[in-house]
Amino acid sequence: MSRRKRWVFGTLFGVILIAASLVGIEILSSFYVPAWPARAMNPREPASVRHLATPFKNQPWLADPDNSWGMRDSERTIEKPPGAWRAIFVGDSFVDSRFTPLSLPAAVQQRTEPSHKIEAVNFGVAATDPRSYYYRIRDVAVELQPDAVLLFIYAGNDFMAPNSGYSILPNWVDESPGGALLGLIMPRTNWLVVNRLDLAAFFQSRIKAPPRDDEMLYAAIISPPEERQKRIISYVKTYVYPDLPEEKIAEILSRGDNRFFNIALPQKEGEQEYLLDWMFGTLMSWEARDFDVARSREDAKRKADNKSVEATFSWIEATDRVLRKRGVPLSVFLVPMGSVDPEYVEFWKPWPRAYSWNYVCDEWHAQLAAALDKAGIRHVDLRPTLDGIPGTYRKMDGHWTQKGEALVADRIKAELEALRGGRPIAKAP
Known part of the structure; x- marks a missing residue:
């Protein structure tokens, strides 16, 4: 067989092999993937x-x-x-x-x-x-x-x-x-x-939270007030902002008469609010960093x-x-x-x-x-x-x-x- 024929044969065989592999991967994926739609x-x-x-x-x-x-x-x-x-x-x-x-x-x-x-x-x-x-x-x-x-x-x-x-x-x-x-x-x-x-x-x-972190946060919420703050601050320090001093975390979270600590307390009536892991990242990323923010709706026009x-x-x-x-x-x-x-x-x-x-x-x-x-x-x-x-x-x-x-x-x-x-x-x- 000439070199040219070997090259053509090898190329065709490679294309067929790749195509067959892709088809095989797609078929195998169907066993692990939800149906359409x-x-x-x-x-x-x-x-x-x-x-x-x-x-x-x-x-x-x-x-x-x-x-x-x-x-x-x-x-x-x-x-x-x-x-x-x-x-x-x-x-x-x-x-x-x-x-x-x-x-x-x-x-x-x-x-x-x-x-x-x-x-x-x-x-x-x-x-x-x-x-x-x-x-x-x-x-x-x-x-x-x-x-x-x-x-x-x-x-x-x-x-x-x-x-x-x-x-x-x-x-x-x-x-x-x-x-x-x-x-x-x-x-x-x-x-x-x-x-x-x-x-x-x-x-x-999602943040890299520990297993069953919802229950961990809930346990912190229902604990006595002085313990509640320590446990939540420790959670933020450990899983959200490890490089931020605990004093700064405490200052941010305790504003407004500790409303951030207390908003998720179990409610007998009305709708239950929840303290979820991603909420800490959202709050701290704004309040713990120094960058220019809009100070009013009118001021927002330069930022938007x-x-x-x-x-x-x-x-x-x-x-x-x-x-x-x-x-x-x-x-x-x-x-x-x-x-x-x-x-x-x-x-x-x-x-x-x-x-x-x-x-x-x-x-x-x-x-x-x-x-x-x-x-x-x-x-x-x-x-x-x-x-x-x-x-x-x-x-x-x-x-x-x-x-x-x-x-x-x-x-x-x-x-x-x-x-x-x-x-x-x-x-x-």
Whole structure:
């Protein structure tokens, strides 16, 4: 055999071997990866049972299992039920809403007349952003014959980095398989790589806490006041900010008559607040460091780089294009920060540096609303619905309370009725 023939044969054999190996890896991955559409939407495995740590047992809905799609929802079918009007809710933890008895879609559906046959489908995945929303809609939602898609943008953490605007170029690996080169070729393998290597934003946001740290924090919370402070300060020193002096940690956490220590005390009535590990990192990263922050909403204009708004808007605009091609209406809901709730504002007064993030996000919120107006993209600003009403936001994690969710659900119901009737956007009451 000539050298040329050997080279051609070797090349072909190598290509076949690589292709066979890739196919084999994808087949093997299928034994460890959730079925579609779960693997296209959520980097975490669906939980059929959730086990609650001691501090969460007084709110049993926190243990709601996922459906087979990895969502906090009842089981759904790919084919739309006969006669149903299907609305798909896309967003992050504000849609999933684990801290309330009902997810946001379930709260809305509860308010609709059974005769209307509205099917409110939950596509809310915590710790995701507009890029993930785009692929969740493009690759999954449009395949479910939706009559409308509702997209929720939270001002607190949904604004993209200035250099992260819409692009047709995929990443090598991504928590959204449709946005990854590996995901386009080997979607199951992409999910497995993201899940096992903790590459999704949800995994990366967690601190390296000890096992059963929720119970450790709960034990500290329910201990006597003098011991409570020592145990919490020790936790922060050990697991969050080991390089920060204990005196500085104590000074920051004890402000406002020790409200940060006491907010999560067990409640007999009302909604339970929780002291979770990530909250320390958020607070300390602002209050223990010296960098320029916005001192008011007006001052935030110099800090709120509009390139973040432009990047975020580009993904919303791309989502709108996808749905327009399918003839599916899109309604974007702008979710404000807790700064609309007077009780939330009062609670955070002792920590002005941490609270300053609200000013920046409020400015971004206003800029995005203006951009949507200019582009003619249908949207609902939830600020008028919530502004000035106390008790609508949880103080620690910043999500809606049951009261806040109820007000929002009523507003969404009005918008769904307008969408179903083909009417212009319904004005806020």
